Amino acid sequence: MTTTTTSTARCDIAVVGESLIDITIGGDCTRERVGGSPALLARSLRRLGIATTLLTTFGADRHGRALHGELTRCGVRVVQAGHPAARTSTVTAHPDRPDTETVVLSWDLVHTDVPSCDHLHVGSIAVVRAPGADDVARLVSRRHPDTTISYDVNVRPSAMGPRHISIVRIDEMISRSDIVKLSDADLEWVRPGERHGDAMRWLMSRGPAIVVVTHGAAGATGYTRSGSVRVRGHRVDIGDPAGVGDAFMAGLLHAMTGRGLLGRNTSRPLRAIDLDDLRGILHHANLCAAQAIDVA
Structure with missing residues (x-):
């Protein structure tokens, strides 16, 4: 996304999670780019005009400098958790050999405190990968009682x-979150072989106010205590899908911020959200995801 808009309500968002370099090796070409779902979400949120802090960890090496430079250029406030990692995390993939992905991850928050914020987002590998996963759970459990929580399972x-x-940690984080987002593939991994309706009843029973399931190009469905609503995806030219899910999550939080549903004293309105409002939020999130593909 390249268009910056400003939400109608002030909301400081802190994102906690991994930042890394995605390395793609194909033929004679090697491509490196900023990765890590939380880092990409923080970048997308800032581009949408939301004050965003990323609590993460990376090394003092070339990759770490690239991460820090990219994020700060976008206006993200980067907070290094604890001591710099020995080396920056990387994921190396060969497109012609999809089963050979190599992950080198450094993730340890070293008893860092969460920055002051109205809304706290956690996601992806950081929630389940030791030793940092225990610190993520601690940060969420110690957040201000009025701070809303979102979780992207990813x-x-x-x-x-x-x-x-991982399943135990995912379950625990779902139960602590107000908003949970996951894809069809995520849902199948978390609740393998279970009928969709049964899986959704289990998810909602864990306590979140809103669960959003994305269906790729087919759109997304939002669930609340009062029902569900599905929206279609936007038709776009085929582009690079990297970061599309994070752009969708950013659009989701951006739209909720504009409606005053995140942050202090919003727990009741969030849990009483009207399905028409949720439909509008999902449309906005889908548009953000489509724009991410268009400009990739």
Whole structure:
């Protein structure tokens, strides 16, 4: 996304999670770019005009300098958790050999405190990967009681460690969150073989006010205690899908901020959200995702 807009309500968002360099090796070409779902979300939020802090960890190496430079150029306030990592995290992929992805992840918050914020977002590998996962859970449990929480499940099996441990941590984070977003593939990984309706009833029983399930190009469905609403995706030319899910999440939070649904004293309005409002929020999120593909 290249268009910057300003939300109608002030909301400081802190994003907690991994930042890394995605390395793609194909033929004689090697491509490196900023990655990590939380880092890409922070960048997208700032481009949408939201004051955003990223609590993360990376090294003092060439990749770490690239991460810091890209994020700060966009206006993201980057807070290095604890001591710099020995090396910046990387994910190396060969497009012609999809089963050979190599993940080198440094993730340890070293008892860092969460920055002051109205809304706290956590996501992806950071929630499940030790040793930092325990610190993420601690930060969420110690946040101000009026701070709303969102969680993007964003399953990456190759980087998450033992599945049975990841499932427990995902379950715990869902139960602490007001807003949960996951894809069809994430849902199948978390609740394998379960009928969609049963899986959704389980998710809602964990306590979130809103659960959003994305369906790729087919759009997204939002669920609340009072029902559900589905919106279609936007038709766009095929582009690079990297970061599209994070752009969708940014659009979701941006639209909720504009409606005064995030931050202090918003728990009741968030849980009483009208389905027509949720439909409008999902439309906005889909538009942000489509724009991310268009400009990739």
